[in-house]
Amino acid sequence: MPRTYHRKSQRQDWNNENMTNAIEEVTKRGMPYKTASRIFQVPLMSLKRRVKNKNKFATGSIKHLGSMTTTFTADQENELINHVLDFEIRMYGLTAIDLRRLAFHLCSTSDGF
Structure with a gap:
């Protein structure tokens, strides 16, 4: 009998809308990273990477786990x-x-x- 999968980590467990709102507050209104992270309940370092465009694979509020990319559309x-x-x-x-x-x-x- 198949088992039920239980996710083992909390990576990228944040909401896309919250990340979009946090990025907008930081870039347009100048809200500090830590305040935006706390208000919108997103990880601080993820918010910083996405605002500074340091993330190689995921940009904006798009989630992307791992470095593997798909070949086909x-x-x-x-x-x-x-x-x-x-x-x-x-x-x-x-x-x-x-x-x-x-x-x-x-x-x-x-x-x-």
Whole structure:
């Protein structure tokens, strides 16, 4: 029986709207970082990094955990899914290696399938 996943950390557990409001208060109205952090309940160092644009991957109130980035956009992923489902409807079985080849083909060509 599958277990229920319990998140083990509190990283980026803040609200996007609160971070946006805190960034706006600091940049436009000159509110101190510590005050904005306390009022809007966002981490102080995260607020500082986002205001000073020191964060490499996440900007503004966008959350981003880790340094890994996705290769495909949402449209490309949907195109790949639809292509695989089309193969399934036509009763053409795909192996994991075939799926990897399709993904590589989609990644290497900009025009898609």
